[in-house]
Amino acid sequence: MTEPNIPQAVFAPPAETSGRRRMRRAHERAALVLSVSASGPEAWGWNGRTLGRRAGQYWLRLVSAPADRRNARLWDGTAAADSALPRSVPRPRLRDVTEWTEDTIAYRAELSEYIARPALQTGGPILTADVDLPQFWWDDLRKALAATATVPTDRQAVRQQWIDRNFTRFLGIPAPTIDSWTTGHGDLHWGNLTPHPLVLLDWEGWGRLPTGYDVGLLHAYTLTRPATAARIRSEYAHILDTPEGRLGELVALAQLLQVTARGAHPELAPHLARRAQHLTGTPVPAVPLRA
Structure with a gap:
């Protein structure tokens, strides 16, 4: 079963070994900076753009992009939602953020509340079995x-x-x-x-x-x-x-x-x-x- 706090379909890691190593090193750096220890299974996003893992009571998600081609809307969307949405909207609360640029690649790591319940559909966005919800x-x-x-x-x-x-x-x-x-x-x-x-x-x-x-x-x-x-x-x-x-x-x-x-x-x-x-x-x- 995939980690329940994964926000989208679980994709394969980057095909290039160098890409996998780069993202893993960056994720380890983010965990060190944010004073957590990531131990859960890896959850890769589309094209290796993101890497998420459970870190105790938190979910540590790393996103990367060429520094000159970041999608500004997606880059800070989680933080913007955390500050703008009313508390009545149930969502994982953001706890901390760190970002840096290295070798023309920008990184952003977000530490959020870990949601222990699996999503209604794991492995992708399409519903594969009817759900009986109250x-x-x-x-x-x-x-x-x-x-x-x-x-x-x-x-x-x-x-x-x-x-x-x-x-x-x-x-x-x-x-x-x-x-x-x-x-x-x-x-x-x-x-x-x-x-x-x-x-x-x-x-x-x-x-x-x-x-x-x-x-x-x-x-x-x-x-x-x-x-x-x-x-x-x-x-x-x-x-x-x-x-x-x-x-x-x-x-x-x-x-x-x-x-x-x-x-x-x-x-x-x-x-x-x-x-x-x-x-x-x-x-x-x-x-x-x-x-």
């Missing part, structure tokens, strides 16, 4: 998203420019101008949610996004499990059944169709296409698979 869990999730929506921020999780460039390509209909924006998690899937008591993991990408995007993304990652997908549609009909919510869901579907066009989650692609056609009445375009 009503109070759904109520807690609704309250958490509603509290997040009240937070003012200039962080942009989804940009109108992306919609303008990609909406037609992946959905086959004209790109809309989004008029209804809210503050959201930005990566809401089953690997970022725990069972009761609910905790929302991985806040690095939070910010402003179209109304309906978060719920639409969670629903999209559930399309292979019709019963749970139907439960989401029922619990969030007040969002998904509005014009604004449908647009937000379509943006989420377009983004995941882009992901599948790059070769990820091939099992999800036909479900995304069917859901998009159901909402728009237009078959999605055939987009060549990109390496």
Whole structure:
């Protein structure tokens, strides 16, 4: 079983031995600076960008990037969420941060509260078996998203420019101008949610996004499990059944169709296409698979 505080799918370590060694050395340095001892199994992020391990009562996560090409939104997202979100939003609390640059590579290490409960889905974001969650869990999730929506921020999780460039390509209909924006998690899937008591993991990408995007993304990652997908549609009909919510869901579907066009989650692609056609009445375009 993977470590439960892993905020996303568990990826393989970097193919290059030098990359693995570099990240492990940096993680050890971060543990020394933050006065903890990391002993849990390694959890690698996409392309070896992150490395996380349990460190006693904490989770020590290291992220690296070329110093001149850091994604500013993702780089400090966890810390920004920790200071901006109300305490009523259940999440791992950030305890300490350290960062440095070495040989043109920037590193940032974040020491967060360790969540002992596994996420509802380990090993990836797509739900692989229906979940039987009590009503109070759904109520807690609704309250958490509603509290997040009240937070003012200039962080942009989804940009109108992306919609303008990609909406037609992946959905086959004209790109809309989004008029209804809210503050959201930005990566809401089953690997970022725990069972009761609910905790929302991985806040690095939070910010402003179209109304309906978060719920639409969670629903999209559930399309292979019709019963749970139907439960989401029922619990969030007040969002998904509005014009604004449908647009937000379509943006989420377009983004995941882009992901599948790059070769990820091939099992999800036909479900995304069917859901998009159901909402728009237009078959999605055939987009060549990109390496």
